Amino acid sequence: MVLILTTDKLTPRTADEFLVEFLDYAHGAVPGQPLEVDLRPLHFIDPYGLVALCLLARYGDALSSRVVFHLPHAFALRTYLGRVRFAAAVDGVELAGPALIVDQEREKEESEALLEITRIEERADIETVLSKIGQRVEAILAEELRYTEVEINQFKNVVAELCHNILDHSENWGYLTAQRYLDSRVGKKYVVIGVGDLGIGIKKSLSVRYDAADWSHGTAILNSLQKHFSRDATRGLGLYIVNQICNRYNGSLHIRSGDTRVYIRGQRHWEHASVHFPGTQIAIALYQREGGE
Structure with a gap:
């Protein structure tokens, strides 16, 4: 079958x-x-x-x-x-x-693939991803999305935080990839980042520090976006920072963990019930800066 x-x-x-x-x-x-x-x-x-x-x-x-x-x-x-x-x-x-078909010219500028699918299994993999960003993604963000040097560094911080979350909180390993697109409806380019793992999920991760037994998975996801809300008292800025940067660039965020996917845009969010699946899966969209061509 x-x-x-x-x-x-x-x-x-x-x-x-x-x-x-x-x-x-x-x-x-x-x-x-x-x-x-x-x-x-x-x-x-x-x-x-x-x-x-x-x-x-x-x-x-x-x-x-x-x-x-x-x-x-x-x-x-x-x-x-x-x-x-x-x-x-x-x-x-x-x-x-x-x-x-393996495109031997995959590094060409017009390729929509910002980052090929990369396994995040250890700290060295994060350095590999950040190195790829330095080699080709920075130029695309600067020339096409009109991001400033500060904004590009913030993009790199988002990617680094997502990768660290896999290693620090999921008790597993995962994948990261990114693409760029053109939204023909509004004439703007944007970047989409996808990241995911088969780990313990957000609710179980937060239960290390909080009494999360009565939380729904949707509640756990939304709590993870709050400042200093983490299983680790010394951190807790990962998804909070990601969400703040999404807001700054009129972006959006999908976070799936447990049996729920939450879609966040600005100050609003929508919860979508699903089937239970291990780990956490995230999609982030960051739009071209206002005033860019």
């Missing part, structure tokens, strides 16, 4: 819907049966969707000796998956269909 996607794009909303289907399928599979996922209908995957696929690959690999992803038909998407090093990120999963 093959699980077929019923959407042509993976975003925070559709990835959550697919997650429900995947968990039902994976846990209902006959022992010894391979887990096969048909990605052929896809035409678009955002950073959250990419990270979600990587995590589902790891999750499925723990349940079955054979996990198969049938790659998308869309040539442009296969090219993009090659550029972001999707095959390396899901190492151990069988990729069926036409081979992914």
Whole structure:
């Protein structure tokens, strides 16, 4: 039996819907049966969707000796998956269909891939990510999003905080990737960062310091955005800083942990109930600075 996607794009909303289907399928599979996922209908995957696929690959690999992803038909998407090093990120999963196209010119400026999918397993990986930002992302942020040097450093701080959160709070390891886009409706460019892990999740992490037994996962997520609200009394500025920077650049934030995804934009937030899944998954959108061209 093959699980077929019923959407042509993976975003925070559709990835959550697919997650429900995947968990039902994976846990209902006959022992010894391979887990096969048909990605052929896809035409678009955002950073959250990419990270979600990587995590589902790891999750499925723990349940079955054979996990198969049938790659998308869309040539442009296969090219993009090659550029972001999707095959390396899901190492151990069988990729069926036409081979992914590895773009040897992936470093060219017009590439929408800011950061290829990067595993965050140790401190050295964070330095690798920050080095990549220094090599090519800084120029894009300065020239296209019109960010100042201070703002670029704040972007780097966001990425560093997200990576440190994986190592410091999840008790696991994860992935990070980023892309840039153009919002044709408003004529502005923006950057999207996706990060996720299969760790203990926000609620369990905060329960080290707080009595979180009666909290919903949504409450835990919102509490994690408060200043100095952390499992570690000496820190607690990670997601708070991320949210502050999102507000400054008219951005948005999706945080999924436990059985809830929370979408935050400005001073408003919306909670979306989902199925329980390990770890924390985050998507951040940062828009072109006002006055930029």
